[in-house]
Structures are given as structure tokens and as C-alpha cells.
Amino acid sequence: MLRIGIICYPTFGGSGVIATELGKALADEGHTVHFIAYEQPVRLDHFTENIFYHEVSLNNYPLFKYPPYEIALTSKIVDVVKAHQLDVLHVHYAIPHATAAVMAKKILRAEGKDVRIVTTLHGTDITLVGKDASYEPVVSYSINQSDVVTTVSQSLKDDTYKYFHIDKDIQVVPNFIDFGRFNKMPKDHFKKAIAPNGEKIIVHTSNFRKVKRVGDVLKVFAQIQKEIPAKLLMIGDGPERMNVENDCRQWKICDMVTFLGKQEAIEEILSVSDLFLLTSETESFGLAALEAMACEVPVISSNTGGIPEVNIDGFTGYTSDVGDIDDMAVNALKILKEGELEKFKKQAKEHALKFRIQEILPLYEKLYTE
Numbered sequence: 001m002l003r004i005g006i007i008c009y010p011t012f013g014g015s016g017v018i019a020t021e022l023g024k025a026l027a028d029e030g031h032t033v034h035f036i037a038y039e040q041p042v043r044l045d046h047f048t049e050n051i052f053y054h055e056v057s058l059n060n061y062p063l064f065k066y067p068p069y070e071i072a073l074t075s076k077i078v079d080v081v082k083a084h085q086l087d088v089l090h091v092h093y094a095i096p097h098a099t100a101a102v103m104a105k106k107i108l109r110a111e112g113k114d115v116r117i118v119t120t121l122h123g124t125d126i127t128l129v130g131k132d133a134s135y136e137p138v139v140s141y142s143i144n145q146s147d148v149v150t151t152v153s154q155s156l157k158d159d160t161y162k163y164f165h166i167d168k169d170i171q172v173v174p175n176f177i178d179f180g181r182f183n184k185m186p187k188d189h190f191k192k193a194i195a196p197n198g199e200k201i202i203v204h205t206s207n208f209r210k211v212k213r214v215g216d217v218l219k220v221f222a223q224i225q226k227e228i229p230a231k232l233l234m235i236g237d238g239p240e241r242m243n244v245e246n247d248c249r250q251w252k253i254c255d256m257v258t259f260l261g262k263q264e265a266i267e268e269i270l271s272v273s274d275l276f277l278l279t280s281e282t283e284s285f286g287l288a289a290l291e292a293m294a295c296e297v298p299v300i301s302s303n304t305g306g307i308p309e310v311n312i313d314g315f316t317g318y319t320s321d322v323g324d325i326d327d328m329a330v331n332a333l334k335i336l337k338e339g340e341l342e343k344f345k346k347q348a349k350e351h352a353l354k355f356r357i358q359e360i361l362p363l364y365e366k367l368y369t370e
Contacts (some may be wrong), residue, residue, distance in 0.1 A: 002368055008092040010041040014287045015122035018175050020044055021090040025361050027051045034080055039120055054080050070096040077104035081115050088368045090118045094125040098142035118367055119146035123284025126160050138166040138178045148367050153306030156284040175285050176360035182294040185270050191272035199229040200336050203273040205288050208238025208310045216279035218244055223329035232257045270295035281322055286310040293352040298344035316348040
């Protein structure tokens with residue numbers, strides 16, 4: 001069994017969720033897992049005897065305008081590797097985690113200790129930071145100095161080579177879901193409370209940032225509800241929420257749209273939903289869509305980034321060009337009105353099963369042992 005250090009953001013974001021769920025699954029297999037972050041990861045919600053958490057603490061001296069988190073993280077990595085004899089560091093997100101891990105590796109090597117680095121790139125660390133020339137040399141160096149580099153989709157792999165000067169082979173290991181959690185549940189009483197007259201339930205979940213184009217979700221729904229009775233559930237929160245709420249009022253559809261804010265038990269809401277809308281400008285993978293599919297919810301999405309690798313056009317739902325509201329609405333109605341809903345629900349679940357954590361975990365274990 002291996003001793004594995006996982007460095008990640010501890011938040012609700014996709015990279016933090018995937019890193020935490022991976023660590024928990026590795027622990028279930030008998031590996032010892034040490035999480036290193038500035039807070040305990042949100043999904044690290046129960047005690048396990050072979051999972052440990054190490055907090056990165058910061059002392060902000062007056063000399064520093066900004067706390068030197070990367071230095072503090074590097075020191076903590078060195079300390080944990082030495083104290084617990086870690087074999088592998090699995091770093092999620094390039095900045096600052098890969099950079100700190102590479103620096104820690106060099107410090108440890110000078111002291112006669114070798115530790116290997118697996119860096120997983122998740123999306124905005126490449127597609128957003130990658131467009132900032134001031135970060136490019138550091139990100140390129142950190143990726144090239146890692147022992148193994150993975151991305152969550154072929155699209156993100158292509159973007160990494162496009163934006164950075166990379167001479168390493170990059171392997172695609174997709175994101176995954178735990179079907180023990182994301183599965184359709186019998187929640188008929190919940191569905192009746194939301195849609196008492198048998199309305200179709202449309203759902204969207206995101207962090208409501210501009211890149212998610214949440215306004216497009218509302219525009220697609222506005223066209224759907226003109227044709228069939230429907231309700232829209234908006235899960236999440238963020239800077240665009242106020243704008244979308246204002247649009248609801250202007251279009252006089254507030255009685256058909258419910259803003260639920262951040263929700264922990266998303267799978268319960270997905271279990272009563274008929275269709276998932278994902279209109280993002282870019283997505284490295286589309287984990288929210290995969291979670292919906294696991295709960296037998298077909299997806300109407302844009303065709304950008306890694307989404308088409310998850311949402312298969314014409315099989316698990318439909319994809320359209322970014323911003324093509326009319327096409328998305330037509331495709332949604334095609335599923336909801338033409339007796340195709342049950343077929344698409346079954347096919348969505350069938351494809352989602354390919355991304356079970358039991359399928360993906362051995363891929364990472366193989367990388368570690370190699």
C-alpha cells in the first residue's frame with residue numbers, strides 16, 4: 001500500500017471535490033492518504049483511520065503586502081513528506097500547487113529524500129491562467145518538472161499543449177462520480193411538491209459566474225415553458241445570480257423559476273428532474289452534467305471544451321453552439337415533447353456508468369505504482 005499526499009483547494013469547486021473523493025476512495029482501498037490544504041476539504045466530512053489532514057497556516061508579517069501562501073505550502077509539504085514518508089504527491093490544479101510541490105521535491109532531494117509528483121490539471125488553471133503571459137513560464141516549468149501529468153479531458157490536454165511550452169507526455173484520466181451517492185432516488189413526494197400539476201422539471205447548477213452564461217439557461221427555459229408546462233430549479237450562487245433574478249421579474253416568469261442557492265444534497269434534486277441545462281462558454285469536463293446523467297437526467301448543453309466527451313449528442317442529450325438559444329430550446333422540446341424522455345434517461349445513465357469511480361481509481365493507482 002502507498003502513502004499518498006493530496007494537495008488541493010478545499011472548496012466546492014470541481015477540482016477540490018474530485019481530489020477529496022479520490023482520496024477517500026484510495027483510503028477505502030487501504031492506501032494512507034494525507035490531505036494538505038489551507039482548510040479541511042468540504043467533502044472530507046467523516047473520520048477514517050487512514051486519512052489525515054494537514055493545515056497550511058500563514059503568518060502575515062507587515063513586510064508582506066500579500067501572504068506568501070506558496071512558500072507556506074511548500075514548507076508544509078516538505079514537513080509532511082518527511083514526517084510520514086510519503087511516496088507520491090498528487091497535486092490538483094497547477095497554481096500554486098504544482099509549483100509548490102516541485103519546489104518541495106527539490107528541497108527534499110537535497111536532503112536525500114525522493115518523492116514523485118502526479119499533477120492533474122482541471123481546467124481554469126489552463127484555460128484562464130494559460131491566457132495570462134505573466135504566469136506562463138512558471139506553469140510550464142511546474143508541469144514539465146512533474147513526474148506524471150494528467151488532464152480530465154482530451155480537450156483540456158489539447159489546450160495545455162496550445163497555451164504552454166510542454167515537453168512531457170500528458171495522459172487523459174477523466175473525472176468520475178460515486179454512484180453510491182449520485183443515483184436516482186424515489187422522491188415522488190418531493191417532485192409533487194415542486195410540480196403539483198405534472199410540470200416538467202428543468203434544472204441547472206453552477207457557481208453563477210459569467211463563463212457559465214446563466215442568462216442563457218433562463219432564455220432556453222423561457223422558450224420551453226411557452227410550449228409545455230415546466231418549472232426551473234436554479235442551484236448555486238455567484239455574481240450573476242442577481243442579474244438572472246432581475247430577468248425573471250422583467251419576463252414575469254418568477255412563479256416558474258426557483259433559486260435554491262448552494263445545496264449539498266444535489267442528488268436529491270436531480271432525482272426529480274427531467275432535463276439538465278448547461279450553457280457554459282467553456283468547460284474542461286462538465287462534471288455537473290455527468291452528475292445529472294448518473295441520476296438519469298438527459299442534458300442539453302453547449303458543445304465547448306470537454307462537454308461533448310461527457311454529453312454525447314443525440315444519445316445522452318443534445319449539444320449546440322455556445323449561445324444558440326433557439327437550437328437548445330428545440331432540442332429540449334424534442335426530448336420532452338416527442339416521447340423520447342425515457343429513452344434519453346436510460347441512455348444518460350448507461351453512459352455515465354463509464355465514469356464510475358471504480359473504473360477511474362485503478363488508472364490513478366497504476367500511475368502511482370509506475
